[in-house]
Amino acid sequence: MPAAEWRVARLATRRRAAVTRAQVETVAGRAVGLFGLVFGAQTLPLALSQAPALVPGAGAALMALLYGSLVALAAASVAKVAVRGTAACVALLYAAALVAWPFLVTEPELLRGDAPWLYYLCTVATTAAVVATSAPVATAYTIIVPAVYGIVRLLPAGGGALPLLAVLDAMYAVILGVVALIIITMLRQAAEAVDGAQEGALQRYDVAARQHATESERVKIDALVHDSVLTTLLSAAAAESPEEQALAARMARDAIQRLDEAGASGPRSLDRVGLPVLVRRLRAALTTFSAPFTVRVVNAGGVELPVEAVEALYSAAVQAMVNSMQHADEPGRTTRRELRIRGVRAGGCVIEIADNGRGFDRDRVPVERLGLRVSIEERMTNAGGAALIETRPGHGTTVSIAWPAGATGDDA
Numbered sequence: 528m529p530a531a532e533w534r535v536a537r538l539a540t541r542r543r544a545a546v547t548r549a550q551v552e553t554v555a556g557r558a559v560g561l562f563g564l565v566f567g568a569q570t571l572p573l574a575l576s577q578a579p580a581l582v583p584g585a586g587a588a589l590m591a592l593l594y595g596s597l598v599a600l601a602a603a604s605v606a607k608v609a610v611r612g613t614a615a616c617v618a619l620l621y622a623a624a625l626v627a628w629p630f631l632v633t634e635p636e637l638l639r640g641d642a643p644w645l646y647y648l649c650t651v652a653t654t655a656a657v658v659a660t661s662a663p664v665a666t667a668y669t670i671i672v673p674a675v676y677g678i679v680r681l682l683p684a685g686g687g688a689l690p691l692l693a694v695l696d697a698m699y700a701v702i703l704g705v706v707a708l709i710i711i712t713m714l715r716q717a718a719e720a721v722d723g724a725q726e727g728a729l730q731r732y733d734v735a736a737r738q739h740a741t742e743s744e745r746v747k748i749d750a751l752v753h754d755s756v757l758t759t760l761l762s763a764a765a766a767e768s769p770e771e772q773a774l775a776a777r778m779a780r781d782a783i784q785r786l787d788e789a790g791a792s793g794p795r796s797l798d799r800v801g802l803p804v805l806v807r808r809l810r811a812a813l814t815t816f817s818a819p820f821t822v823r824v825v826n827a828g829g830v831e832l833p834v835e836a837v838e839a840l841y842s843a844a845v846q847a848m849v850n851s852m853q854h855a856d857e858p859g860r861t862t863r864r865e866l867r868i869r870g871v872r873a874g875g876c877v878i879e880i881a882d883n884g885r886g887f888d889r890d891r892v893p894v895e896r897l898g899l900r901v902s903i904e905e906r907m908t909n910a911g912g913a914a915l916i917e918t919r920p921g922h923g924t925t926v927s928i929a930w931p932a933g934a935t936g937d938d939a
Contacts, residue, residue, distance in 0.1 A: 548718040549803045549828055555658050555711050556610040560601035563617070563651045567597045573644040580637035589624050589631075593648065596620050600655065607828055615659035618668060621645070621652035625675055632684035640686045646676060646696065653704030657711050669704035673697045800837050802830035802870050809866065809878075812845050818852045820866045820880075830870035836930040839910035840878055846902040847880040847926040855884025855924060875934035883923040889916065903928065 571594075578586025596617045603613040625645055632638070649672065656668040677697030679685040688696070806824055813820055832840070848866065856862050867879040903926065907914040912930035 548715060549801075551711075551714045551718045552610070552658070553604075553607060553828065555714070556600075556604035556607075556614065559614065559651065559654045559658055560597075560604035563597040563648075563655070564601050566648055566651050567594050570644045570647045573641070573647070577638060577641070577644055580634045581631045582633055585631040589645075592620050593617075593624060593645075597651070611659045614655040618652050618656040618659060621648060621655075622668075622672055622675075625672065625679060628679055629682050629684040635683040635687070638684075638686050640688070642680060642686055642688070642696065643684075646680075646700070649673060649676060649700040650703045650707070653700070654707040654711075657704075657708050662708070662712050665708055669708055670701060673700035673704065676700060799831040799833055802827045802832060802868075802876055805832070805837050805841060805876070806868055808841055809844060809868070812841075812848070813866070816848065816852060818856075818862070818864060820848065820864045823865065823867045825868070826870035827868065828870070830873060830876065832874065832876060832930060836876075836910055836912065839906050839912060840876060840928060840930055843903045843906050843914060843928045844878050844880060847928070850926075851880060851882045851884065851924065854887065855882045857885045871929075871934040875929070875931060877927065877929045877934055879925060879927050881923065881925040886918045886920045886922050886924050888920055889918065908932075 571590075574586065574590050578590075580586075581589075596613070600610070600613045600617050603610045628643055628645060653665075653669045653672060656672075657665040659665075660668070674697055676685075677693045680688045680693040680696055681690065685693075806827055810822065813822070844866070848864075851862075851864055855864070862882055862884045864882045865879070867881070869877045869879075871877055903916070904914045907928050907930070910930065911932060912928060912934075913932040914929075915927040916924070917927070918924035
């Protein structure tokens with residue numbers, strides 16, 4: 528294996544072995560989904576035994592909501608779709624159920640002093656809050672929800688526990704929640720540092736790979752010129768007979784064909800980058816813009832693209848967003864803007880930049896305006912992708928860029 532290819536393979540292996548933020552989120556979501564099912568199954572007998580103490584139908588309703596949300600979270604974590612939203616629903620439903628518990632219990636004596644079955648799902652709820660929200664919000668949830676449970680535990684509806692026991696139960700739930708919060712937060716921070724270092728390394732590697740490919744291409748062209756073009760010119764200069772002239776003509780046609788093939792192949796970067804890297808770069812670019820964009824990302828995990836495709840998609844998308852900010856706004860009307868990123872199978876991507884602004888007529892765009900034609904359409908075409916611009920005056924604009932050219936959002 529040539530040294531350059533060996534270095535590419537080695538770098539690719541190291542990149543795939545690194546722990547990324549997306550992998551941390553996937554593991555955390557699946558862990559809380561799995562343990563949610565386990566804890567839910569363990570509490571089911573207790574929930575059934577305490578149901579008669581509640582308002583008729585309330586026990587079944589609570590079990591349906593909480594157990595249903597846990598099942599939905601487990602399914603979402605496996606499918607890697609809407610994990611954070613589903614985890615947020617679990618946390619909110621649990622908090623609502625805990626607050627409503629004292630009002631739903633009509634016969635406290637049937638509890639026989641036992642803790643409400645909701646207590647055994649407290650750690651699942653706090654971990655779901657960690658997965659779904661930022662660290663400050665998760666910290667507040669981890670402290671407030673167990674505190675609310677401690678208050679409920681003191682009431683007859685919560686078993687009428689002694690203050691010391693209620694405090695110990697609440698502190699135990701807080702400790703478990705804080706442990707989960709610290710572990711997930713530290714893993715996220717470590718993964719973000721790895722992602723940043725990896726992205727910087729890939730960018731530096733891409734520069735080196737392009738320089739190496741350009742140098743290799745130069746050597747190839749020099750050899751081609753020496754072996755074919757110069758030989759053809761010398762043969763043509765020395766040709767005197769019709770046979771020698773015909774041979775020189777064939778040699779010239781062959782040299783031209785070989786030059787065309789060399790120009791068509793061009794240097795290419797060999798490395799591939801995960802789609803989440805492109806998503807992070809676009810999110811970072813959005814932080815520098817004066818207008819907000821709603822970002823929607825679908826099927827980014829497991830999708831890898833060539834470096835040159837990532838560069839083309841990023842540059843074209845940023846240009847489309849800049850165009851939207853410069854030309855879409857209308858006086859007296861709020862313009863909504865969206866950035867939609869969809870992975871297509873394992874090696875494709877579609878990005879849509881849409882707004883509901885003033886729109887425009889493509890036929891009236893001056894020739895000297897290069898933002899659409901050169902910065903978006905030609906850039907994507909040169910990289911092997913495609914761009915589609917849909918717009919009408921008064922009906923907004925949608926710019927769709929795809930790589931490769933045949934990728935569509937329907938394949939996501």
